[in-house]
Amino acid sequence: MSAPADVVAIGCGPFNLGLAALASTVDDLDVVVLEARPELRWHSGMMFGDALLQVSFLADLVTLVDPTHPLSFLAYLRDADRLYPFYVRERFHPTRREYEDYLRWAASRLPVRFSHDVTSVRWAGDRFVVSGTGVSGAGFSVEARHLVLGVGTTPSVPTALTGLGDRLVHSSAYLHREVTADRVTVVGSGQSGAEIVLDLLRRNLDGGPAVTWLTRTPVFAPLDYTKLVLEMTTPSYVRHFHSLPQDRRDAVRAEHWRHYRAISAETLEELHDLLYRREWEHGLAPVELRPGVAVTSSSTSAESGEVVLTCAHRDTGRTFRHHTDLVVAATGYGQAPTPFLAPLEPLVRRDEQGRYVVALDHSIALDPSVTGRVFVANADLHSHGVAAPDLGIGAVRNATIVNAVTGREVYRLPKHTAYTSFGAPGDDGGRRDGRSGRDGRSGDDGD
Template sequence: MTGHDVIAIGCGPFNLGLAALAQAVDGLDLLVLEEEPEFTWHRGMMFAEASMQVNFLADLVTLVAPGHPLSFLHYLHDMDRLYTFTVRENFFPSRREYEDYLRWAAARLPSVRFSHRVEEVRWEPGPEHFAVHAVRGDGTRLRFAARNLVLGIGTAPHVPGALAGLPRERLLHTSEYLYRAAEVQDAGKVTVVGSGQSGAEVMVDLLGRNVEGGPAAAWLTRTPSFAPLDYTKMVLEMTTPAYMQYFHTLPEHVRDRLAGEQWQFYKGISTDTLDQIHELLYRRQLEHGLADVELRFGITVESAAVDAAGRAVLACRHRDTGAVFEHTTDLVVAATGYRNRPPTFLDPVEHLLLRDGRGRHRVRADHSVELAEGIGGRIFVANAEVHSHGVSAPNLDIGAVRNATILNAVTGREAFRLPKRSAFTTFTAPQQNP
């Protein structure tokens, strides 16, 4: 059995960034295990014009290690694009370019092992380590050991119960949209249910097809408007490490209330995308004979079925008035987001992980899960702590800081200097003199 200081399970951007930072820590042995054969990222939504919603500084390393050789700037230099990127004067890379950067970084990290599926994790009290059982792509069974685990398995596409009864030929999730583009083009009418950035980008694509004579399109969302992401600078202070630290100190019921109120930080739509949608709707006015387009917000889809003709029929409720109606379409695109997926490989140690009043893992400020008494190892989480650290937890721009926090905790020293002041706003109440 091979021993390591840290085993990170899953290789999305967060654990990839962890491996990149760990490479710069002398004496630290970190291994990343990923079941997929190569690094891919949001391929089903890789529209040609899709842009990142964070700037290039929110890469794997820069916000805590700006001189790191796996920064986005080093990638541009290596690809001989640094000068043209500067002249471009748009510091928000395309989604396609960002994925290429991530693949470039993964290829330079020998600690990342693809085609390694973790089957089971057990705690062994004698040697005081976690035993990680994995299967390599060729079928070889392997066993690793580490006192520290980092879970970065990502989230899974979520389809709500109201839509789950539709057959596959009538339903797709945004995560597979481009893979099923031929079905979209052949449909007579396509309906997007849900908004957010993914739903809006699908609508841009559908409207572009519609203007060229393609299918009818509809957009239904239960939000009270087609709401923009709130990316004003002072509001963005609530996505900083300073606010994350403050959020973690609050009582559980307060954190839950705030997470619900702050949905526009991560479920809204970029203003550029909203502008694209409006421009396409305006262009439609200059054409004749196009298939219909329908946009409605404040709509709850309560159930879905297939009619005698084989079309999808959505039972809807207008939230303002309570009026009910049916919406018939050929294909439904679920822009209904993602949910954390419980890792079955943790089943043997699940009883050791402590939970809060709503059954969620209790996560410390350093992103480690509180474990049962007597367990000497630690399990850290990445992008599974919105309930404990706030709505910035899924943001790419918090990844480097979180990873630095984890590595500082693992090494027991300040391997990376964390920002002391990341916001101008003071979030706590002033202390009163006695």
């Protein structure tokens, strides 16, 4: 590029794609998205045909800040001539396949450079220089005034399960693996684990493998999707959470696991229905569900090749061994590594736990000599709370970034987002966001 881009966004997931979408209608804002993969793929290893998005279609790339945007989900439906089928369906939650198709539709209309693997980012005195390997192995270099990091997450496997080789598959790759084992054990009880167990139970009813489900949690817990709890995914709660000291944020966040690491009530009902159906069948391989169990170590037998899991029952303290042929680790994700930031690392300020220090506008703390800004997308769970990975906050986060890099209010941020007052009276971080106060005014200014 002959001139620096205003923003280079590294990674093409829903969040950075949403940033490019919002920027696409701003005449004086140039955003380029770089993606290492040759095409957009979204959780392909968990793309079950009947799986639904867990949020409303309103949590698309743009609607919650600009419902008239040409890259909204409704615009996609209109372009695909599916508005009426979607309307008659009367379900606000699209299927995951439909949502992925929507993302690809949007990406085809935006400045996304696929097959561009970023290998280095450095500060060159007045701009960032982003370098890497492009199409057919050719090198590339792009300059930018600001950066947005949206590299997403990477599968996380606990130490207790490492060393199992091809006897282990992470949930993210489940549908990429042909399951032929006679005994399958799923470890972990979030939504991904539950959907895999659901698939395995269906196979079991058709004469398929024995199924065991182990989880550390005391119960197979449902997601808390009650309305006032969902207000924790609103900008109002994000502002309150960010206003807390970091040690308090960490303590509060640990209490919120049922909001994003549990199982939808609909999935739990389907699981129970399948278990009930097994009552009328005979000769099926066994099924075992055990909550409150921690896997402490694992090994493979040299003679039989089977997997042996050493487990601890958390209520009784008893240990036992569990034998299986394949382990599916539904054990979540961690932040994807960013080795390309090594040249920039001396200029990055981190907290005591090595995490980014993230401002309310999602920019990270840098050395004062750096006049450009680096923003993060979905790397701010510790600073912005439970809403950080939620698709419903993506448009607001991106509008905040657009406003920050342009220095003006391009997008009006929502003010009335929750009925709950999260802070103490008079606390700026938790002022009323609703309209039920005695003075009848909204308490938040949307900053």
